[in-house]
Amino acid sequence: MQGCCEVTVTTMTDLSTTALLANQHESDRETYTTQSGTCCFCGRRVEGVPVDEAVSHQYFSDYARMADDTGHVCCDCALCMDQRALKQGHWIVTAETHERVSTGDLHDRFESLRDGEYDPPIAIHVSKNPIRSEHAYLWTPVNEQLARPAVSYDRQCTTLDWSVYETVLTLVEELRWYGFRGDDIRSGEPRVSDLESIGADRFREVEEMIEPHRGTALLEIAWTVSRSRDDQPTPPTPTDE
Numbered sequence: 001m002q003g004c005c006e007v008t009v010t011t012m013t014d015l016s017t018t019a020l021l022a023n024q025h026e027s028d029r030e031t032y033t034t035q036s037g038t039c040c041f042c043g044r045r046v047e048g049v050p051v052d053e054a055v056s057h058q059y060f061s062d063y064a065r066m067a068d069d070t071g072h073v074c075c076d077c078a079l080c081m082d083q084r085a086l087k088q089g090h091w092i093v094t095a096e097t098h099e100r101v102s103t104g105d106l107h108d109r110f111e112s113l114r115d116g117e118y119d120p121p122i123a124i125h126v127s128k129n130p131i132r133s134e135h136a137y138l139w140t141p142v143n144e145q146l147a148r149p150a151v152s153y154d155r156q157c158t159t160l161d162w163s164v165y166e167t168v169l170t171l172v173e174e175l176r177w178y179g180f181r182g183d184d185i186r187s188g189e190p191r192v193s194d195l196e197s198i199g200a201d202r203f204r205e206v207e208e209m210i211e212p213h214r215g216t217a218l219l220e221i222a223w224t225v226s227r228s229r230d231d232q233p234t235p236p237t238p239t240d241e
């Protein structure tokens, strides 16, 4: 687990990821403003509704995300929790846009993020299972910069150092080129045929570089982005040999 330290700081400011999302879908925000209080999720003092009105206890299991037992959910968090369309898939939200990103487009979007084609504030979520509903906006931080953005994956969060990300992505692509499956990369235990294909020496080199990232959101994001590229990994460069 790594890089979650920025979450607390960024979500406790006057801007939350739910506020960014709600700004893009604000037509019925007013229906969620029946009381004042401090939001138990984002910590902001914003008009909202009682917890029992915002949270469907039958389906909700993220009580650990409640920073405080205030009994209040702000209109932005409440609106997000009420909109199924905001709960699924990969997404990027800024002050100007809310993009639902297909897995096939993730690679291009990450290049755009790295190349500064989006303006902060910005929040970025990569889903482990794009068709499953999740309250990722509750734990996806707002970034005020894209030099080292925090990105959520599943229920984790990582700070993306672009050069490390590029390195891990290239390594994952190389392993996939030699036939490695996701679980082989996660475990570091390849099938015999794949090990023969990449060669034991090169595998040891790659393994040494992958090892520090095992179990992290970064490796999972690299794997997800890699798979997105027509399911065809980029060949390793000859100089790697």
Ligand SMILES: [Zn+2]
Pocket: 016, 018, 039, 040, 041, 042, 043, 044, 073, 074, 075, 076, 077, 078
């Ligand atoms: Zn809130």
